[in-house]
Amino acid sequence: MYSSFFGQSSFARHTIANRSSLVKVGKDTDLALFAPLGCGLQTGAGAILNTLDVEAGKTVAIFGVGSVGMSAVMAAKMRGAKEIIAVDLQQSRLDLAKKLGATSTILGNDPELISKIQKLSPPNGVHYAVDCSGIPAVIETMVDCLGTRGKAATVGAPTPGKRAGIDVFAQLVNGRQYVGCCEGDSIPNKIIPFLMEQHAKGNYPIENIISFYDIKDFEQAIKDTKDGKTLKAVLKWN
Numbered sequence: 001m002y003s004s005f006f007g008q009s010s011f012a013r014h015t016i017a018n019r020s021s022l023v024k025v026g027k028d029t030d031l032a033l034f035a036p037l038g039c040g041l042q043t044g045a046g047a048i049l050n051t052l053d054v055e056a057g058k059t060v061a062i063f064g065v066g067s068v069g070m071s072a073v074m075a076a077k078m079r080g081a082k083e084i085i086a087v088d089l090q091q092s093r094l095d096l097a098k099k100l101g102a103t104s105t106i107l108g109n110d111p112e113l114i115s116k117i118q119k120l121s122p123p124n125g126v127h128y129a130v131d132c133s134g135i136p137a138v139i140e141t142m143v144d145c146l147g148t149r150g151k152a153a154t155v156g157a158p159t160p161g162k163r164a165g166i167d168v169f170a171q172l173v174n175g176r177q178y179v180g181c182c183e184g185d186s187i188p189n190k191i192i193p194f195l196m197e198q199h200a201k202g203n204y205p206i207e208n209i210i211s212f213y214d215i216k217d218f219e220q221a222i223k224d225t226k227d228g229k230t231l232k233a234v235l236k237w238n
Helices: 031-038 040-051 067-078 091-100 113-120 136-144 168-174 188-200 215-227
Strands: 059-063 083-088 104-107 126-131 146-154 177-180 210-214 232-236
Touching: 031 040, 031 188, 031 210, 031 232, 040 067, 040 126, 040 188, 059 067, 059 136, 067 083, 067 091, 083 091, 083 113, 091 104, 104 113, 113 136, 126 136, 136 146, 146 168, 210 215, 215 232
Parallel strands: 059 083, 059 126, 083 104, 126 146, 146 177, 210 232
Antiparallel strands: none
16 A cells, blocks of 8 residues: 555555655564554654653643643653643543643643643743644644743644634734644654653553554444544554
């Protein structure tokens, strides 16, 4: 199979890949476990490590803690962020985020969401924020949660043509930044070995967010993902 969507295909036993996308790993590598690093997981981690370059002791809010957001949570913990705030509509995901490194969690439909984030990161908001939903309303809220000189990035992919509104005056006087982030601005042959090394050290426990399915059960995998039972489904060709 060949696909031009981000240069990858993921629903076939074999695929054609550009040489720049190949990463050499050891023969004993669990390819099923590390398969998601090629897309969503390097994106979430890369948003923290590369795009935002989160500094130790700073605060970060992560909007949407599916597999991408959970990867961002773990990366923020690696960086030594002082406050890691996870925001999602599902309490079960927030509970898992807390286990993986989030210091605080807030339901996404909380009417006091912005003020609660500002209290967690005084005086007026977080240093960094990541949106993993691609939903315009969420992006607007994320930017409003930024403090002075705060920086936010979007990794969620909405339908092309969607737009989000920005308070231009607040953006100006607070010196905020809102930037795009493609695949975590990652170089595959650098970030993937790094994340595998972090996993070996116990700092990146992705086994907590991955569920394996036989290829014949792909419909169940899709259903479980849509129902929120599974964060990251991996199909195994046995």
